[in-house]
Amino acid sequence: MKKVFVVEDDVDMAEIFTTYLGRIGYWVVEIHTGTEACSRLIDHQEIPDAILLDMHLPGVTGDEIYALMKNLGMANRVLVCSADVRLVNRYKATGAMALAKPVKLSQLADMMQSITGGK
Amino acid sequence: MIRKLKTPQLAGMKRFFSVPDTFDPDDLRMRQILNIVLITLTLLAFLAIVFLFIPSFGFSSPQTLLSNSNAEYVLKPSLLGMLIFTGLFFLNRWKRAPRNVAGALLVLLMTFMIMISDDPVQLVNGRTLMFWMIPIILTVIVLPPVFVYVTDVVIAIIIIALTSVAYSGQPLGNNLNIYAIGGLLVLSIMAWLGMEIANRSIRAARTEAKKNAAILDGVADGVVVVGLDGRMISANPVAEQLTNGELRSLLGQEQANIGGRYLQLNWSAVPGVGQVAIVRDISRQVEIERAKDAVLAIVSHEMRTPLAAISGFAELMIRTSELSSAQRMARRISENTGRLLRLIDNLLDQAQIEAGALQLRHDPYSPALLAHSVEKLFSETARGKGVMLTAMSEGLPQRMFGDVDRLQQILVNLVGNAIKFTDKGGRVDVSLFASSDSRWQIVVRDTGIGIPPERLPDIFEPFRRSSDYATRQHQGAGLGLSIVKQLSRLMNGDVAVTSMPGEGSTFTVILPMEAEKQ
Numbered sequence: 001m002k003k004v005f006v007v008e009d010d011v012d013m014a015e016i017f018t019t020y021l022g023r024i025g026y027w028v029v030e031i032h033t034g035t036e037a038c039s040r041l042i043d044h045q046e047i048p049d050a051i052l053l054d055m056h057l058p059g060v061t062g063d064e065i066y067a068l069m070k071n072l073g074m075a076n077r078v079l080v081c082s083a084d085v086r087l088v089n090r091y092k093a094t095g096a097m098a099l100a101k102p103v104k105l106s107q108l109a110d111m112m113q114s115i116t117g118g119k
Numbered sequence: 120m121i122r123k124l125k126t127p128q129l130a131g132m133k134r135f136f137s138v139p140d141t142f143d144p145d146d147l148r149m150r151q152i153l154n155i156v157l158i159t160l161t162l163l164a165f166l167a168i169v170f171l172f173i174p175s176f177g178f179s180s181p182q183t184l185l186s187n188s189n190a191e192y193v194l195k196p197s198l199l200g201m202l203i204f205t206g207l208f209f210l211n212r213w214k215r216a217p218r219n220v221a222g223a224l225l226v227l228l229m230t231f232m233i234m235i236s237d238d239p240v241q242l243v244n245g246r247t248l249m250f251w252m253i254p255i256i257l258t259v260i261v262l263p264p265v266f267v268y269v270t271d272v273v274i275a276i277i278i279i280a281l282t283s284v285a286y287s288g289q290p291l292g293n294n295l296n297i298y299a300i301g302g303l304l305v306l307s308i309m310a311w312l313g314m315e316i317a318n319r320s321i322r323a324a325r326t327e328a329k330k331n332a333a334i335l336d337g338v339a340d341g342v343v344v345v346g347l348d349g350r351m352i353s354a355n356p357v358a359e360q361l362t363n364g365e366l367r368s369l370l371g372q373e374q375a376n377i378g379g380r381y382l383q384l385n386w387s388a389v390p391g392v393g394q395v396a397i398v399r400d401i402s403r404q405v406e407i408e409r410a411k412d413a414v415l416a417i418v419s420h421e422m423r424t425p426l427a428a429i430s431g432f433a434e435l436m437i438r439t440s441e442l443s444s445a446q447r448m449a450r451r452i453s454e455n456t457g458r459l460l461r462l463i464d465n466l467l468d469q470a471q472i473e474a475g476a477l478q479l480r481h482d483p484y485s486p487a488l489l490a491h492s493v494e495k496l497f498s499e500t501a502r503g504k505g506v507m508l509t510a511m512s513e514g515l516p517q518r519m520f521g522d523v524d525r526l527q528q529i530l531v532n533l534v535g536n537a538i539k540f541t542d543k544g545g546r547v548d549v550s551l552f553a554s555s556d557s558r559w560q561i562v563v564r565d566t567g568i569g570i571p572p573e574r575l576p577d578i579f580e581p582f583r584r585s586s587d588y589a590t591r592q593h594q595g596a597g598l599g600l601s602i603v604k605q606l607s608r609l610m611n612g613d614v615a616v617t618s619m620p621g622e623g624s625t626f627t628v629i630l631p632m633e634a635e636k637q
Binding site: 010012013015016017019020023056083084085086100101102103104105 | 416419420421423424426427428429430431432434435438451455
């Protein structure tokens with residue numbers, strides 16, 4: 001089972017992502033702040049197969065977490081997800097995987113599939 | 120800018136003679152040429168007199184003149200006058216000093232009186248100095264500068280006539296010199312006319328140049344003129360001021376940022392001159408453009424977020440067969456629809472207030488009911504968050520007047536914020552009370568996270584939540600407090616805030632007690 005971090009501060013969105021990804025067979029860890037995401041990644045060396053990353057986070061921002069993953073050489077495990085369309089386009093332009101909210105769940109499933117290479 | 124040249128004219132005399140103290144360089148050159156012409160003409164007149172009366176030319180002889188007893192007395196002062204006049208005439212042309220006009224007029228007067236007098240000797244010798252001073256003073260005060268030329272010419276002619284009379288010992292007109300005088304007269308008049316015409320065109324050109332310079336100086340935009348060789352010819356004061364003296368570095372550029380100001384330069388080619396640029400300060404437009412972008416980003420984000428929740432839950436519901444979880448998701452959809460709706464309402468209110476189109480009603484309402492309705496509205500949310508909420512009204516009349524819907528909107532925005540920023544175990548207290556006979560207050564106090572001091576100054580500005588957008592914990596377009604402030608102002612009241620980070624915030628709305636309208 002592939003492990004996915006859902007880093008999302010909006011409780012509704014977090015619930016949607018967790019429910020859906022769980023239902024289609026991922027092992028989902030729901031994280032609500034950037035700080036918690038960092039502590040899991042660095043302090044606990046907990047590396048997931050994919051991160052669904054919201055950008056507007058309290059504390060450590062999505063940009064900073066993305067930069068951290070890039071430093072770890074695992075930027076290709078991050079799926080950026082934001083309601084800020086311009087931010088999403090900026091990430092897409094750098095070759096990153098990015099989705100604008102509202103998200104089509106089937107599209108989310110496809111992108112997760114391509115990141116993790118299956119469940 | 121047109122170069123300014125100072126003429127060496129006496130400053131004190133200037134107002135009497137209304138001679139402008141600035142000239143174009145071209146104008147001055149023309150003036151010098153005319154001066155040379157006039158001086159040459161005067162010298163010619165001199166030579167003519169001398170040659171006309173030299174015996175070998177056969178018109179007259181000094182011997183016959185001197186035998187006439189009157190002539191001697193007339194000759195001396197008139198020659199003296201001529202000498203003085205010529206000196207003054209030169210000086211006048213050279214320096215354009217008005218007192219020389221007076222001097223020339225004095226000579227005119229003197230010679231004229233000598234000419235008509237039966238006893239010139241008595242006339243010249245018998246007067247005191249004051250007699251001659253009075254006309255000088257009067258002339259200085261009264262004569263405008265145009266008369267300089269007229270008087271000069273007339274004086275020259277009269278002196279010639281007088282000298283002629285003195286030499287021949289015969290009345291004017293009875294002698295041959297009348298032809299010479301006539302010739303000189305015509306010459307002088309022609310010289311004067313030519314000068315007057317030239318002067319007029321100079322004056323017209325000068326007026327035109329001054330007018331153009333004044334127009335250029337008065338234009339609200341900066342104007343820069345660059346010659347065909349690429350060098351700056353002129354710039355009006357606005358251009359100098361906008362560019363902060365760094366105009367030269369901007370030649371040929373379309374846009375620039377000088378001292379925090381955004382400048383736009385519109386260049387256009389002017390045949391025969393070079394290029395003209397209109398310099399505009401577009402800082403305000405740039406600022407508006409940026410603010411518009413920021414607002415658009417916020418509004419787009421704030422609309423997409425609840426929409427994402429709505430579409431997400433809807434998709435999940437489609438894929439679920441469990442009724443209870445479908446109901447839970449439907450409730451979340453409904454909540455997010457409400458959030459979206461509130462955003463749209465706030466945007467519309469903000470736009471309406473900004474356009475000055477918001478009309479306040481004036482209806483009776485009960486402040487106690489108002490407090491109660493707000494408490495009821497938020498009781499479930501507060502309970503869900505573990506926040507204690509109280510609302511009460513004390514010491515207020517049972518019936519008050521105003522727009523109860525807008526008052527409720529103020530309360531909803533303030534109480535909604537207070538609950539949002541207060542953590543579990545905290546409390547939010549709302550009180551409505553009379554602060555004086557004519558004023559009452561709405562106070563919303565919470566024990567929430569508080570507001571950092573640096574955020575307090577602009578907390579009531581619309582869309583001001585963008586600065587800490589990426590790191591903020593609580594969503595919103597930042598319109599609620601702006602609407603509270605603007606509604607309070609519309610009701611002839613105001614709103615204030617005090618806050619301590621970590622301890623909580625207190626919002627106080629002060630409103631006038633409105634009487635029932637007849």
